[in-house]
Amino acid sequence: MNGESGRPKLPATIWMLGLTSLLMDGSSEIVHAVLPLLLVNGLGSSIFLVGIIDGLAEATASVTKIFSGALSDHWQSRKWIAAFGYGLSACSKALFPIAATPLAVFFGRFADRLGKGIRGAPRDALVADWVAPEHRGYAYGVRQAMDNAGAVIGPLLAILLLQLYAGDVTPVLWWAVVPAILSVSVMMVGVREPAPSGPRMPRPFPLHVSELRQLGRPFWLAMGFLFVLLLPRFSEAFQILRAQDVGVSPAWAPMALVVMNLVSVPLTPLAGIWSDRVGRDRVIAVGFLLLILSHAAMALAQGPLLVWIGAGLWGVHLACTQGIFSALVSDHAPAHLRGTAFGVFNLAAGIAIFVGSAAMGLAWDQLGAGTAFALAAGVNVAGLILFLLPRRPQSA
Secondary structure (H helix, E strand, O other), X not given: OEOOOOOEOOOHHHHHHHHHHHHHHHHHHHHHHHHHHHHHHHOOXXXXXXXXXXXXXXXXXXXXHHHHHHHHHHOOOOHHHHHHHHHHHHHHHHHHHHOOOHHHHHHHHHHHHXXXXXXXXHHHHHHHHHOOHHHHHHHHHHHHHHHHHHHHHHHHHHHHHHHHOOOOHHHHHHXXXXXXXXXXXXXXXXXXXXXXXXXXXXXXXXXXXXXXXXXXXXXXXXXXXXXXXXXXXXXXXXXXXXXXXXXXXXXXXOHHHHHHHHHHHHHHHHHHHHHHHHOHHHHHHHHHHHHHHHHXXXXXXXXXXXXXXXXXXXXXXXXXXHHHHHHHHHHHOOHHXXXXXXXXXXXXXXXXXXXXXXXXXXXXHHHOHHHHHHHXXXXXXXXXXXXXXXXXXXXX
């Protein structure tokens, strides 16, 4: 059913999932905005260690998603698994203000990303359970846009609070607990499972080889291409550090994340609609072309201007890829294996981003920031060329 604008009318659960994501991502981005500054300026960590901590935390989330997604398929229930993940992330936020060592920060990030891993695949599969295939790009775009709105609000609050507390990150980190608790409340009250279309039939556990084969060759081929593309898309923490590197004060360095997400919020639903009309691959290719330009701007930056431009281009890249990846996965996955498919995708993405973050941190420490971003752009060019090579058509 279409609204007055001609866009599909989405179920209320999609908007509630979006609000849940907005609140939790706002909380996480408050933490994310100040954590690199705490690690480097307060705890004396190297840039390489920042990359390792962020990469391992994200990899943890990705490994977890394959199990939580499979369980949501096996139990034929998604909401409560996702709610548990949101709850774990909310509890983890209280660990950061009391962290006194990089190891303590890692444990906090580990718990936070473990919660993200538990909730991610069931939540994304729940979107596909509610929305018709021809509108999935738009639905995932809306949810992702609300998530990205939280990623604008979070760093802005972090900057405001850093000014208020004269650069002291500890009270800023305590404030991150508040939206996390609100996020769990919305998830528990506002999100529903769709009514079952028929009797629930017992099925083998989805991680069995015979079940994984049902995902099909087009799905596995798509995962391989996306893995290569994601290698140079490392943690956004490097944007904050690059801003500081070119002279932006630590209290204002998180503005890089604000610029990135402020650009992506209005464009993400539009990119989703575009992908529904012209196909996912074209939009993804445009997104990674923009990431190459973002890396190039960051590599050439001698002052804040090119960093802000690079962050903006990164935001357009996210608009053209984040929600589209989810739509692409749901396009290729059988209904009874959607959670598992999202888990597989996020495992591959997490491994790629971990490798990319660790390599970026090492290159930064050994060769300098400009060279590290230039190398990332080169890897991205190679991945995009491979993605654009002619291949056998895939069913949507």
